[in-house]
Amino acid sequence: MPDVGDVVTAQLVVAPHDSSTSATLVVTAPDGTVSTPVTSTADGGQTWTAPLVYTLAGVWRLSWTVSGTGASVEHELVSVAPTPQAGAGAGGRVYATTTDLANYLGAAPPLDAQQLLDAASRMLDTRVLAYCRYDVTDLGMPSDPDVATAIGRAVCAQVAWWGEIGDSTGAAGVGYGSVSIGSVNLGRSVTSVSGDDSAARQLAPQVADELRAPHLHDKLFLGAVAVPW
Template identity: 85%
Template sequence: MPDVGDVVTARLVVAPYDDSTTAALVVTAPDGTLSTPVTSTGDGGQTWTAPLVYTLAGVWRLSWTVAGTGASVEHELVAVAPTPGASAGGRVYATTTDLANYLRAAPPLDSQQLLDAASQMLDSRVLAYCRYDVTGLGMPSDSDVATAISRAVCAQVAWWDEVGDHIGAAGAGYGSVSIGSVSLGRTTGSASSSASGGDAAARQIAPQVWDELRAPALHDKLALGAVAVPW
């Protein structure tokens, strides 16, 4: 599978063919933009090529139109992956170096994806209920808070590695967690309950996350509101 930025050669083999055969290529990018790369042949019309640069992640459509002998229309869909290691966007509170240091081992090759997912998860389910000083970009401005949140994100990734799942494919239950005045639990259907086995382990907040956010250095720097968080 190609990645964003890859320079490739689109190729079409025509049969039958002769000197009357011509081929044109129209490329549709994932955002709907059309382009018509210059096509060429070096063997009398059997093989046609065109240079192409994948500039966006997503599904690209390559549409060849052959005229003359071998006339036909050929379509090809190409799935293009994001640039390897690129962040998905949003606030990411830990780097792959942070993760390696936290694990005391080489991090997995998909570390950036996992850190993105863990940051998003903690942002919406934990940090949204915390109060701490931030920069103009919404990142923690105090170094102790920044370190604790970074370690909490790494703890979540380590938990996913432990349970062998980070998307919630496997089911497991959890109960409730309290930090100071914050009580966190899961709501199932119309009734709130401590969980049985119906929720995936990957959707749990890792126990170590709470330990990181209770760090003594955070006293008077990270405040938890008196809220209940349903999930």
Template identity: 60%
Template sequence: MPDAGDLVTARLAVDPADVTTGATLVVTRPDGVVVTPVVTGADGGSTWTAPVIYTVAGIWRLSWTVTGTGASVEHELVSVGPAPATMADVRSYATTTQLANALHKAPPLDAVELLERATRLLDSDFLKAAVYDVDDDGMPTDAVVQAAFADAVCSQVEFWGEVGVETDVSGPLQGVVIGSVQLQYGAGANRSGPDYYAPGLTRALASIPGDKLRWIAYSGGC
């Protein structure tokens, strides 16, 4: 599957074909914009190619029209993924280098996505009850807090690598105590234990000194 930004060569084979065969290509982008790349014929009209740049992610339609011998109309749908994210594209408390060092091996190819997801989990399920110094982007400024948050998200990614990544956290955290605060979320039949969270995540948060991060009383849903 191509990614956004990829330049590919679209190809069409025509049989039968001869010198009367011609072909054109109409490309419809996911946003409805239509482009007509330059088509080149070869092999006596039996092979046609055209350069296509997939500028955005989504479903693209390639429509070939053949005239003369072998006349036909052919449509092809191409699913284009987004360009792989870099650390500059996401909000994350750790880099892929920090993750590699924590794992003691090369990180997975989807490490950027996993670190971003682990950071969102940390923000939504744990840090609602935390007060600490941040910059204009809401990122921690204290080196001790930065290191602990990095350890936390790396632990979560490592945990996902062992047990699998949930498509969603079906239930919120129950019964974890960090410092003097007990974080208890959810209620009734929808309760879940802390099985969705890496043990190292809560240990990393609990290691932060009280003068670096202050916990306030909080109880409620995510």
């Protein structure tokens, strides 16, 4: 799958073909903008190419029109991904890097590691960290190195959990055991479920282990009563 900014060569092979064969290309971008790149052939009309730059994420439509011998109309849909933004989640803080995840796993992280870290950071922000107290920087990141490391490891634990259950969105709808972090209590599902009740939409058991480390007792409050000052 191409990313935004990729420069590619669109290609069409025509059969049959001869000197009368001609091909044109119309490109429709995801925002509806239409362009007509210059096409050319270097083998007498069999293979036609055109330079193309993907400037937007989304689905692009490539429409070839062939006239003369081999006359036809060919359409192709191309899905273009956004430019990866390392360390910057969609509208929120990200507490761990792909290097942190690789070290936590003791193995190479998945190719979608950054997206998973973004999602895990948002999940912990809303379900755990919003109920915690700890010192932060002007950007809202933990200022104490021990707290920053613990939260980063908790995020990695959530990603590792998703890897274990094979689901990061809740689509699989599997059950899981009880987890309690501070004032956040999560019960066990005994049947296949979906949405927020699935294992993927709940906190990994290891998240509590990372945030309850003894050296954090005077630096991090979990929920209302879990960790005293």
